[in-house]
Amino acid sequence: MGISQDFARDGFVKLTIGSREQGEAAQALLWEQIGLSPDRPEGWREPVVWAQDLTGQGPFGELLRSPVLAEGLDAVCGKGGWQPRFAAGNIPIRFPRVPPADDRGWHLDANVPLADGSGWGVTARSHTLLVLMLFSEVGERDAPTRIRVGSQRDSVRALGDEVHDFIRAGALVEEASRDRPVALATGSPGDAYLVHPLTVHAAQEHLGERPRFMAQMPFMLAGPLDPAADTALARALA
Ligand SMILES: [Fe+2]
Numbered sequence: 001m002g003i004s005q006d007f008a009r010d011g012f013v014k015l016t017i018g019s020r021e022q023g024e025a026a027q028a029l030l031w032e033q034i035g036l037s038p039d040r041p042e043g044w045r046e047p048v049v050w051a052q053d054l055t056g057q058g059p060f061g062e063l064l065r066s067p068v069l070a071e072g073l074d075a076v077c078g079k080g081g082w083q084p085r086f087a088a089g090n091i092p093i094r095f096p097r098v099p100p101a102d103d104r105g106w107h108l109d110a111n112v113p114l115a116d117g118s119g120w121g122v123t124a125r126s127h128t129l130l131v132l133m134l135f136s137e138v139g140e141r142d143a144p145t146r147i148r149v150g151s152q153r154d155s156v157r158a159l160g161d162e163v164h165d166f167i168r169a170g171a172l173v174e175e176a177s178r179d180r181p182v183a184l185a186t187g188s189p190g191d192a193y194l195v196h197p198l199t200v201h202a203a204q205e206h207l208g209e210r211p212r213f214m215a216q217m218p219f220m221l222a223g224p225l226d227p228a229a230d231t232a233l234a235r236a237l238a
Pocket residue numbers: 107108109201216
């Protein structure tokens with residue numbers, strides 16, 4: 001199966017967009033930024049530490065400009081259906097061996113700017129696509145993001161025509177998609193997941209040994225998601 005067929009069926013697809021070296025170079029920059037060390041676990045005191053890439057420096061820019069990523073986005077959104085990003089944005093780092101954070105509920109990311117400019121909401125007519133980018137080895141115990149396979153079809157029905165706030169949308173789609181099988185976003189540095197904006201997902205507790213480094217970034221679509229369009233993004237809802 002190709003990228004667009006897999007994406008339309010499951011609501012996500014995994015790609016290797018860069019080398020292990022590029023992913024690990026990004027991880028090294030993030031360790032520097034947060035002032036902690038992979039060799040000194042005694043310094044890991046918080047379950048989640050937020051870092052960021054605001055400039056697309058070095059490996060971040062290289063991965064964001066990956067031709068494989070661009071091809072994948074074309075396959076999912078249609079050529080010209082998405083806007084490039086120049087920085088990876090906010091990057092949560094999840095640490096093992098500390099009590100977990102209370103941020104592990106099933107949800108959709110906010111995907112539409114509110115008309116009154118007061119923030120972002122959640123709509124079936126999403127303005128964004130979610131990309132997860134791995135900068136560390138993520139096995140099943142290393143807090144891989146949980147993904148409800150095919151749940152974008154439940155979300156589109158549950159959300160209807162309204163714009164919801166993040167919490168309300170989470171409750172609606174959590175309930176609507178509870179019978180879907182769960183996939184884990186495992187992989188290696190240099191891997192990425194393209195995730196449908198209506199695919200229900202959740203963080204989870206870190207039960208492994210290696211801190212998990214993963215960016216979770218929205219790519220702006222050229223226009224709001226149109227369920228009637230001839231794209232994998234639209235076909236995923238049928
Ligand atoms: Fe999310």
